[in-house]
Amino acid sequence: MSQKVDLIEPDRGQDAVAIHLTDKSGFDAFAKDLNAGQRNALKAQKFDGSAFQVAIVPDGENWFAVGGVADPEELSSYCLAKLAEVLPEGMYRLASGDPKAAMHGWVTAQHVFDRYRKDDDAQGPRILLSKQAKHIDAAIAEAEAVNLVCDMVNTPAEDMGPAAIEAEAERIAKQFGADIKVTKGDALENDYPMIHAVGRAASRQHAPRLIQLEWGDEKHPRVAIVGKGVSFDSGGLDVKSAAGMKLMKKDMGGAAHAIALAGLIMGAGLNVRLHLLVPTVENAISGNAFRPGDVLQTRKGLTVEIGNTDAEGRLILGDALTRASEDDPELIIDFATLTGAARVALGPDLPALMTRRDSTAEQLIAAGRAHDDEPWRLPLPAAYAEWLNSDIADMNNAHGNAYAGASVAGLFLDRFVGDGIDWAHFDTFAWRPFAKPGRPKGGAAYGLRAAFHMLCERYSG
CATH class of the missing domain: 3.40.630.10 (Zn peptidases)
Incomplete structure (x- = not known):
């Protein structure tokens, strides 16, 4: 990236947009807890919980993100990478659990080789919060x-x-x-x-x-x-x-x-x-x-x-x-x-x-x-x-x-x-x-x- 930004930060209770994770088999159970408007928003975005799907869901005056992963209980290196690529600039945290291994793909997803060509339309950084503060520096390195x-x-x-x-x-x-x-x-x-x-x-x-x-x-x-x-x-x-x-x-x-x-x-x-x-x-x-x-x-x-x-x-x-x-x-x-x-x-x-x-x-x-x-x-x-x-x-x-x-x-x-x-x-x-x-x-x-x-x-x- 053209400028150095810490894309993972310790979670100290900062304001952040929630990311909910689900897989295809658990999607129906996840959707039951949403209101009709939120379910319709997911339907309009053709979200069904498949891996690497991303949806944005209204929540009153705010919103939250939903990501499809292969296994919500065992996050892989790249399961959050699509979210990091397409979400708007801002700060995020998982609604449940910690990113752990997925910190890797969150960082690599935002890396741009821009030595010869600048992208004026590129999104700003998406920063992910983690409770595993002692592991952040190692993951970024x-x-x-x-x-x-x-x-x-x-x-x-x-x-x-x-x-x-x-x-x-x-x-x-x-x-x-x-x-x-x-x-x-x-x-x-x-x-x-x-x-x-x-x-x-x-x-x-x-x-x-x-x-x-x-x-x-x-x-x-x-x-x-x-x-x-x-x-x-x-x-x-x-x-x-x-x-x-x-x-x-x-x-x-x-x-x-x-x-x-x-x-x-x-x-x-x-x-x-x-x-x-x-x-x-x-x-x-x-x-x-x-x-x-x-x-x-x-x-x-x-x-x-x-x-x-x-x-x-x-x-x-x-x-x-x-x-x-x-x-x-x-x-x-x-x-x-x-x-x-x-x-x-x-x-x-x-x-x-x-x-x-x-x-x-x-x-x-x-x-x-x-x-x-x-x-x-x-x-x-x-x-x-x-x-x-x-x-x-x-x-x-x-x-x-x-x-x-x-x-x-x-x-x-x-x-x-x-x-x-x-x-x-x-x-x-x-x-x-x-x-x-x-x-x-x-x-x-x-x-x-x-x-x-x-x-x-x-x-x-």
Whole structure:
């Protein structure tokens, strides 16, 4: 939004419009307690209690709102989002109960990406009151982290290149007193050769870099968060079609997730030694672009034959995962807009999750299910690892068949994670092609809340 407004406030008895909630099965019982004029108002608005329906009902000289929800007793993250989108500016409270989980969607529903276009007809803020005062700040922070991902992904590549991604990392480092280190341009060549190779064809303005942030007590368990930051993916010399390039401003979505998650971890004061790593490049085309058939050196010492320059995200992640592993973290989580295969398998709303340990997958899935951000686990089948074999190098970055693309990409990354380290990989879309209440079309956070709440379970004081 163009100005900062607290959209959730503690309920101290302020004047506020009441919001009544009902579902379809309970609507008739709810309507019986209304007068004839109020029932007619609901009928005129074709309100029957279905989820995401909204009605305004006269009440003498005043009025109240009615919202349809799936379950009035168990509010979900987005069940009040439609109300937050369409009600008039003002202050509101639930007629019964507390919004709790629904605070999230109340905030995200009112977020507007207005960097390039102002909406002069936009409604003012709708403020929701909550009796859970101690949870308000945390709920707002979480919603703002989701909004940060949306804004970063929505921003075109010219304005969200590697330098702008670095600026976002610097902003959160300053906010929470973290240390930040950036290795940039030709300085990457020896220590991070795959990041350098993928990004070297870009202009100096969009020079490649590895951003590292560290925060927290060194005595606490070390947790590494890694995010793929391809600010724009032309496909390289294996150039994408025009249609394939259309959404490639979103190929830095993994970096946006990682930066937002790092901010949540620091804001919550989790008992971890945080290590954020964001390799960020533009996969451009010029005379010094890396080529199909080239063999790249890696930080780990493996050699990688390039079967396809459009499989570049796994290359930059490989060097970053190697670096993350060198400090022997207890856990590594990476986010990447890595494969179209994951979207074919799962569609846009379910991030693909791959883990080495069953227990980690179960914890992430449970946390996601509890917070309306459920990932779906895909396997890392050892039998498919041979598809990455190369005749001239230790491995190839792209397999030569159309099968199991998401899992094979995960197997590539697995080679760069240290032995025995607990590791989770999110292959996330970072884009919502269809709007839903509280979740506009465009940049989207998938897997962020699942990861954050799993970390809270593990590392809260």
